[in-house]
Amino acid sequence: MIKTLTNILTYNISHVPSGSYACYSNSDLGQILQSRTSTKSFGVSRRESHDSSSFYGRKLFKGSMSGKASEIVSPAPLNVLDRVFAHSSEDMSELPDNSVALMVTSPPYNVGKDYDLDLTLEEYLDLLERVLKETQRVLMPGGRIAFNVANIGRKPYIPLNSFVAVMASRLGLLMRGEIIWVKGRGVSGSCAWGSWMSAGNPTLRDLHEYVLVFSKDRFDRPCKGRSTIDRDEFMRATTSVWEIPTESAKRVGHPAPFPVTLAERLIHLYTFEGDVVLDPFMGSGSTAVAAKKLGRHFVGYEINEDYINIIHQRLERTTPEIPEQNKQSVA
Ligand SMILES: C[S@@+](CC[C@H](N)C(=O)[O-])C[C@H]1O[C@@H](n2cnc3c(N)ncnc32)[C@H](O)[C@@H]1O
Numbered sequence: 001m002i003k004t005l006t007n008i009l010t011y012n013i014s015h016v017p018s019g020s021y022a023c024y025s026n027s028d029l030g031q032i033l034q035s036r037t038s039t040k041s042f043g044v045s046r047r048e049s050h051d052s053s054s055f056y057g058r059k060l061f062k063g064s065m066s067g068k069a070s071e072i073v074s075p076a077p078l079n080v081l082d083r084v085f086a087h088s089s090e091d092m093s094e095l096p097d098n099s100v101a102l103m104v105t106s107p108p109y110n111v112g113k114d115y116d117l118d119l120t121l122e123e124y125l126d127l128l129e130r131v132l133k134e135t136q137r138v139l140m141p142g143g144r145i146a147f148n149v150a151n152i153g154r155k156p157y158i159p160l161n162s163f164v165a166v167m168a169s170r171l172g173l174l175m176r177g178e179i180i181w182v183k184g185r186g187v188s189g190s191c192a193w194g195s196w197m198s199a200g201n202p203t204l205r206d207l208h209e210y211v212l213v214f215s216k217d218r219f220d221r222p223c224k225g226r227s228t229i230d231r232d233e234f235m236r237a238t239t240s241v242w243e244i245p246t247e248s249a250k251r252v253g254h255p256a257p258f259p260v261t262l263a264e265r266l267i268h269l270y271t272f273e274g275d276v277v278l279d280p281f282m283g284s285g286s287t288a289v290a291a292k293k294l295g296r297h298f299v300g301y302e303i304n305e306d307y308i309n310i311i312h313q314r315l316e317r318t319t320p321e322i323p324e325q326n327k328q329s330v331a
């Protein structure tokens with residue numbers, strides 16, 4: 001029986017990278033396998049424990065895994081934890097390889113904000129690629145990236161979400177999904193209709209941004225820990241449309257902060273307590289604030305001294321808060 005299971009599991013692990021079988025006992029595994037559904041040409045009604053190996057065995061997914069499902073994780077040294085580094089995240093040499101569990105960020109958009117340079121699209125994408133490569137180095141296997149990005153312009157519309165998705169995939173990161181962050185109905189505040197009530201040249205006003213999610217080398221986290229997400233938040237967080245109101249730039253003192261609740265949801269969903277969360281473009285430090293609140297470590301980079309002062313002030317006002325009832329046992 002065990003030999004058969006091992007064969008089946010070896011097959012499943014190499015073809016269906018989700019789930020960590022190493023954490024189950026053999027009897028758990030027997031039950032899991034017995035209760036599995038599998039992909040049929042008409043689909044199945046119940047998806048829990050679904051055996052999707054035939055689906056992922058299709059040519060469509062061929063070559064999409066790097067094949068190196070490493071388990072090597074290096075703890076980040078204590079002297080980098082909960083630190084803000086005041087230089088470009090194109091170089092994160094303070095951080096060892098394989099040490100970060102999650103990166104949450106929103107890059108500069110190169111659109112004329114206080115902190116923006118005036119880069120060509122190619123130069124701008126090169127900057128993002130250098131930072132993504134460094135992030136990939138420091139992420140642990142199974143570590144995730146949650147990359148908040150908005151598309152920009154109208155004449156023409158520049159689909160940064162597509163450029164980043166293609167770039168990350170080319171680097172060998174595994175795309176997990178695309179969250180549509182709805183910032184509020186009608187919040188665009190833009191009157192750039194193009195042509196008012198005329199087919200002459202109407203333009204769309206985006207109410208949303210994206211959070212693109214990737215993992216490094218494998219989909220699961222090889223080492224487990226304590227999750228802190230409750231049932232309702234888990235149900236909300238695992239859908240692809242998130243409605244979260246924007247943060248006020250004036251209140252935070254930064255031109256483009258994202259809401260702490262956005263970072264909190266990502267951290268709850270993708271990390272265990274005590275994990276290290278990286279933000280290579282910290283801005284006002286919303287990711288760090290969320291990490292501190294939820295009992296995770298943060299580390300990040302920001303090149304603007306004024307924003308670094310804001311980060312420290314916000315962190316001083318933040319105390320860790322993990323409601324006991326939200327704690328779940330090991331995943
Ligand atoms: C969109 S903002 C981030 C906002 C942040 N998510 C928040 O909630 O406040 C991007 C930030 O990246 C910083 N930045 C730009 N280039 C950078 C670089 N090469 N390395 C580190 N930070 C950089 C800018 O100064 C800016 O504060």
